[in-house]
Amino acid sequence: MNILLPPGRRLERIGIALLIVVAVIFPKAYGGQDYLISQARLVMIYGLAAVTLNLLVGFGGQISLGHAGLLAIGAYTVPVLGNNYNWPTWALILAAGVTTALVGLVLGLPTGRLRGHYLAITTLGFGLAVPELALSTRVAPLTNGSEGLIVPTPTIGSFTFDSAGHPEAFYYLCLVVVLLCLLAILSLLGSSSGRRFMAVRDSEDAAAAMGINTWLTKVVLFTTSAFFTGIAGALLAFQDGVIAPTTFPFGLSLLFLAIVIMGGMASVWGSIAGALILIVVQVEASNQPGLSDAIIGAVVVLILLLAPDGLAGLARRLWRLAAGLGIPWSAGVGPRLRRQPAAEPPEAGERPPVEVRHGR
Amino acid sequence: MAGSAELALQDVSLRFGGVQAIRDINLTVPPGGITAIIGPNGAGKTSVLNVVSRFYRPQEGWVTYGNTNLLTLRPYQVIHHGIARSFQNVALFKELSVFDNLLVGADHLSKVTLVENIFRLPRSRTHERNARRRAERVLEFLDIGHLRNRVAGELSFGDQKLVDMGRALMADPTFLMLDEPAAGLQESQKVWLGRVIPGIPDEYGATVLLIDHDMGLVLGVSSNVIVMDHGAKIAEGPPDEVRNDPRVIAAYLGQEET
Amino acid sequence: MVDFGQYIIHGLAFGAIYALVALGFNLIFKTTGVVNFAAGAMGTAVTMILWSTLDRSVPLAAAWLIAMAAALLIGVLTEAIFMQRVERSPVLIQIVVTLGLLLVIEGAVNRIWGAEPKLIPSLASSKALAIGSWYTSANDIFIMALTLSLAGVLYLALERTRYGLAMRAVAQDREVAALMGIRSFRYVTASWAVGVLVAGVGAVLFVPLYGGGLVPTMMDNVAVFAFAAAVLGGFGSLAGAVVGGFLIGIFSNLVGGYLSTDLEVSLIFLLIVLVLYVRPQGLFGVDAKTRL
Numbered sequence: 001m002n003i004l005l006p007p008g009r010r011l012e013r014i015g016i017a018l019l020i021v022v023a024v025i026f027p028k029a030y031g032g033q034d035y036l037i038s039q040a041r042l043v044m045i046y047g048l049a050a051v052t053l054n055l056l057v058g059f060g061g062q063i064s065l066g067h068a069g070l071l072a073i074g075a076y077t078v079p080v081l082g083n084n085y086n087w088p089t090w091a092l093i094l095a096a097g098v099t100t101a102l103v104g105l106v107l108g109l110p111t112g113r114l115r116g117h118y119l120a121i122t123t124l125g126f127g128l129a130v131p132e133l134a135l136s137t138r139v140a141p142l143t144n145g146s147e148g149l150i151v152p153t154p155t156i157g158s159f160t161f162d163s164a165g166h167p168e169a170f171y172y173l174c175l176v177v178v179l180l181c182l183l184a185i186l187s188l189l190g191s192s193s194g195r196r197f198m199a200v201r202d203s204e205d206a207a208a209a210m211g212i213n214t215w216l217t218k219v220v221l222f223t224t225s226a227f228f229t230g231i232a233g234a235l236l237a238f239q240d241g242v243i244a245p246t247t248f249p250f251g252l253s254l255l256f257l258a259i260v261i262m263g264g265m266a267s268v269w270g271s272i273a274g275a276l277i278l279i280v281v282q283v284e285a286s287n288q289p290g291l292s293d294a295i296i297g298a299v300v301v302l303i304l305l306l307a308p309d310g311l312a313g314l315a316r317r318l319w320r321l322a323a324g325l326g327i328p329w330s331a332g333v334g335p336r337l338r339r340q341p342a343a344e345p346p347e348a349g350e351r352p353p354v355e356v357r358h359g360r
Numbered sequence: 361m362a363g364s365a366e367l368a369l370q371d372v373s374l375r376f377g378g379v380q381a382i383r384d385i386n387l388t389v390p391p392g393g394i395t396a397i398i399g400p401n402g403a404g405k406t407s408v409l410n411v412v413s414r415f416y417r418p419q420e421g422w423v424t425y426g427n428t429n430l431l432t433l434r435p436y437q438v439i440h441h442g443i444a445r446s447f448q449n450v451a452l453f454k455e456l457s458v459f460d461n462l463l464v465g466a467d468h469l470s471k472v473t474l475v476e477n478i479f480r481l482p483r484s485r486t487h488e489r490n491a492r493r494r495a496e497r498v499l500e501f502l503d504i505g506h507l508r509n510r511v512a513g514e515l516s517f518g519d520q521k522l523v524d525m526g527r528a529l530m531a532d533p534t535f536l537m538l539d540e541p542a543a544g545l546q547e548s549q550k551v552w553l554g555r556v557i558p559g560i561p562d563e564y565g566a567t568v569l570l571i572d573h574d575m576g577l578v579l580g581v582s583s584n585v586i587v588m589d590h591g592a593k594i595a596e597g598p599p600d601e602v603r604n605d606p607r608v609i610a611a612y613l614g615q616e617e618t
Numbered sequence: 619m620v621d622f623g624q625y626i627i628h629g630l631a632f633g634a635i636y637a638l639v640a641l642g643f644n645l646i647f648k649t650t651g652v653v654n655f656a657a658g659a660m661g662t663a664v665t666m667i668l669w670s671t672l673d674r675s676v677p678l679a680a681a682w683l684i685a686m687a688a689a690l691l692i693g694v695l696t697e698a699i700f701m702q703r704v705e706r707s708p709v710l711i712q713i714v715v716t717l718g719l720l721l722v723i724e725g726a727v728n729r730i731w732g733a734e735p736k737l738i739p740s741l742a743s744s745k746a747l748a749i750g751s752w753y754t755s756a757n758d759i760f761i762m763a764l765t766l767s768l769a770g771v772l773y774l775a776l777e778r779t780r781y782g783l784a785m786r787a788v789a790q791d792r793e794v795a796a797l798m799g800i801r802s803f804r805y806v807t808a809s810w811a812v813g814v815l816v817a818g819v820g821a822v823l824f825v826p827l828y829g830g831g832l833v834p835t836m837m838d839n840v841a842v843f844a845f846a847a848a849v850l851g852g853f854g855s856l857a858g859a860v861v862g863g864f865l866i867g868i869f870s871n872l873v874g875g876y877l878s879t880d881l882e883v884s885l886i887f888l889l890i891v892l893v894l895y896v897r898p899q900g901l902f903g904v905d906a907k908t909r910l
Binding site for chain 1 (some may be wrong): 703891
């Protein structure tokens with residue numbers, strides 16, 4: 001079904017399809033290696049979080065230096081609700097999304113006035129304030145301060161998806177949730193709502209002239225991005241089993257930014273691929289105690305200097321190179337190639353026109 | 361959408377700091393037909409458009425379109441009353457394709473919500489279908505179909521201007537304001553623009569208000585010409601009268617004739 | 619119960635440090651439009667260099683000179699190697715580059731000097747000094763005086779000298795300035811150098827003030843408060859940096875004293891949002907858009 005994916009973005013579709021195939025096969029290929037499965041789950045979770053950040057900064061043109069803060073809200077919602085009330089797992093995940101969405105909404109409210117560096121500082125402050133609040137003695141009754149909270153294990157009916165006992169089952173649970181979220185996001189991006197975000201990003205004046213309430217759009221953007229971030233946070237909570245303020249340092253917000261930029265702004269598959277790469281880097285770097293952050297920082301700087309439009313940009317350029325060289329199947333993005341001729345405008349009452357491919 | 365109405369500016373003045381952009385102007389654009397505003401650089405022509413689009417608030421005066429007091433509107437509400445515009449410096453959505461740029465123009469026509477879009481509920485699908493159909497018409501009308509998948513930011517300036525105009529047409533306007541549509545176009549494109557613009561009132565049912573420096577284009581397509589200089593209206597009338605008006609010639613003295 | 623005035627007095631000294639680091643940001647921002655998020659870490663590195671020279675029994679004055687020279691060098695190198703490449707990129711990219719540098723520098727400092735707290739002597743006595751019913755110290759007063767003097771010197775240099783004029787021209791429009799015969803590149807580099815220098819001074823003065831010892835992550839919180847100060851005062855405004863710094867110093871101390879130290883960052887964040895909402899360009903900033 002063509003309409004579910006961003007129309008015409010052949011490269012994007014190939015990338016996503018490949019990732020899905022790999023993701024589905026992975027546990028079968030590496031079954032038994034629990035650590036790897038766990039890291040793969042982390043890739044999916046971080047990938048989703050990166051995609052939601054990309055929605056905000058890449059597709060929406062906003063700035064957020066406090067993404068870890070939103071993740072924390074989603075993550076904390078699970079044990080806070082799950083330990084005190086006996087909610088089913090799916091409800092906990094949804095609640096995490098909703099709670100974080102509400103916070104995102106509040107964050108989006110000042111964007112009528114705040115942009116650029118001011119928005120950067122505000123989101124930075126938010127990202128720092130959340131773990132600080134979780135740690136503080138005033139909020140401790142809720143969050144248990146530095147000791148953190150134990151997260152109930154996810155269940156569906158009587159089946160338990162604990163990450164220790166049934167790692168593969170939990171992997172597939174994560175996969176399903178993440179895929180559903182990605183599907184929703186992609187569907188959104190290919191619709192008028194997605195166009196609205198991008199229009200505001202590209203030219204607020206023209207967007208207003210075209211009837212878009214730019215402030216409201218930004219609020220909706222923050223809320224939507226936060227909703228899915230909350231879901232990623234919930235998955236993270238289940239993944240880790242314990243949630244504490246130290247799970248969400250500033251470095252995590254930076255990691256997500258790095259993933260987004262490395263993968264390519266406004267590229268969904270790029271963010272997921274970026275998550276994969278940086279988690280691999282992080283795993284390797286954790287062999288060097290104290291330097292892991294520095295290595296990540298170095299990787300980020302290098303990539304930004306060499307390829308500021310990230311993996312997706314690189315892929316796009318290679319693709320065009322291939323198109324320029326005349327390789328037939330790469331004709332998706334070729335700049336000078338003529339597409340199908342314009343369809344005849346149908347007379348009123350006729351059958352619907354031929355499905356037209358468009359987009360980049 | 362309701363039919364075209366009369367746009368009226370009454371006693372409008374606009375100042376920026378020490379600069380008087382519009383000086384106590386009285387302007388009406390009757391519905392139907394094509395009206396042009398001409399004048400030397402700095403005459404305040406684009407400021408008039410910007411006041412109508414509500415990017416600027418005049419210090420004095422009234423601005424009405426039909427029965428609506430435009431000054432009560434926020435910029436994003438103007439289009440709901442049927443007024444669309446193109447931009448002097450284009451203002452396209454540079455990262456989007458030409459087709460997507462056009463689609464945005466039509467997006468205001470429906471009230472599809474985010475949730476409907478995510479689940480592709482019927483209203484969402486209908487809107488997409490209608491918008492795409494409309495976009496095909498506009499592409500054909502402007503003969504830019506071959507550009508549909510190009511990224512807008514990569515087009516030549518002239519092509520971008522056409523897309524900009526197309527986007528405004530997508531909005532189903534009853535009143536279309538074109539800000540220097542010919543600037544940056546090649547000669548052949550200008551000629552062709554001279555044939556396209558007169559078709560707009562019939563094809564799209566919209567009054568056209570156009571600003572440009574290209575005398576040939578303006579005099580060729582307009583039924584009514586308003587001349588501005590230094591923020592005020594100095595002449596008005598059918599093209600032939602205006603072209604021979606001594607005040608107009610005097611205002612342009614020293615300006616290169618295009 | 620510590621009294622209100624005492625909180626203010628104590629907050630002023632910290633505020634001076636925030637002001638210094640904020641001055642560093644604003645200087646760099648003024649000419650290049652980039653916020654140097656790595657300023658704090660750079661300051662720490664400078665302080666570590668100072669410590670190393672002191673450790674080798676170099677006299678204090680000479681050690682300071684060496685450290686300041688190192689600061690200038692760091693600024694120049696950062697600009698030349700990293701920032702030049704991304705000067706035309708979107709804001710977010712530039713921000714992330716400086717953030718990446720922050721991690722690299724902190725990591726390098728950690729590797730080279732380790733994490734055990736070190737001591738740096740203060741330049742003036744830290745003994746309690748009574749002024750009326752409040753307590754301060756010669757060191758506190760010295761820090762505030764130094765901050766104000768540095769700010770004053772920078773202000774005079776920018777407003778009253780030819781070089782300052784050139785730098786302001788570059789800040790407004792780099793290309794036009796170049797067309798006017800100004801070697802824009804030099805001024806950009808100079809502002810990075812001085813910006814890091816000022817941040818370095820702030821870091822060195824901070825060590826004896828906060829009493830926790832010199833550690834690689836020492837300036838992390840300071841940097842946050844300094845950002846807050848720069849934002850509050852308005853990016854690109856020297857006066858704003860100073861006023862903002864003192865205000866944040868006082869505010870954070872009051873919050874810490876009356877409520878709880880764990881709420882400092884959260885409430886500062888809230889304060890910033892409120893101020894920006896009312897005045898989006900900060901107290902002294904000049905970025906107003908006259909729309910509608």
